Amino acid sequence: xxxxxxxxxxxxxxxxxxxxxxxxxxxxxxxxxxxxxxxxxxxxxxxxxxxxxxxxxxxxxxxxxxxxxxxxxxxxxxxxxxxxxxxxxxxxxxxxxxxxxxxxxxxxxxxxxxxxxxxxxxxxxxxx
Numbered sequence: 001x002x003x004x005x006x007x008x009x010x011x012x013x014x015x016x017x018x019x020x021x022x023x024x025x026x027x028x029x030x031x032x033x034x035x036x037x038x039x040x041x042x043x044x045x046x047x048x049x050x051x052x053x054x055x056x057x058x059x060x061x062x063x064x065x066x067x068x069x070x071x072x073x074x075x076x077x078x079x080x081x082x083x084x085x086x087x088x089x090x091x092x093x094x095x096x097x098x099x100x101x102x103x104x105x106x107x108x109x110x111x112x113x114x115x116x117x118x119x120x121x122x123x124x125x126x127x128x
Contacts, residue, residue, distance in 0.1 A: 002026040002117050004095045009122030016085050018124055022078040022095030033102035034071055036080045037112060038091035039121075045094065047110025049080065054101045058109055063089075087128040095119040 008020040020036070035050035049069035051057040057069045068081040078095055096115035098105070105114045 002028060002030075002032065002097050004097060004117055004119035006093065006095045006119040006122040009093060009124045011125045011127065012085055014085060014087055014126055014128045016126075017081070017083045018085065020080040020082065020093055020095075020122060020124070022080075022119055024076040024078065024097065028076045030099075031101060032097040032117075033100060033105065033109075033114070034069075034078045035096045035098070035102075035109075035115060036067075036069060036078075037094045037096055037110075037115075038089075038124075039094070040091045043091075045112050047112065050102045050105075050109050051078075052102045055103055058102065060110060082124070085124075085126045087126050090124060090126045092121040092123050094121045 003025045005023045033052045037045050039045040048060045048063045051069045066084045071078045097117040098115040
């Protein structure tokens, strides 16, 4: 079991930056695939970035080059640095953990079904 708590959301103008944090507790000694997802009222929850201890992070096309996922293994914190924000980035952002390395998910790395642990979410609103 692992518990996840997000923080860092808020309101920002287009072009600005926000950094989200996700504090993990519980069975953190186990290797998980850690990811960030987002959801709006009219779209399903989508995976935007994942990272593990084995390989380079993966990003959705919509955020590649603007967002950076990273994790501090000593502090058990997952981050999402969001730069050059756009109005369409407005969403509820969720931290998630899935069993095993991200490479096990193959091309389905962004599928929420691979992730069994979720935080409560943090809202990011980008105004244009």
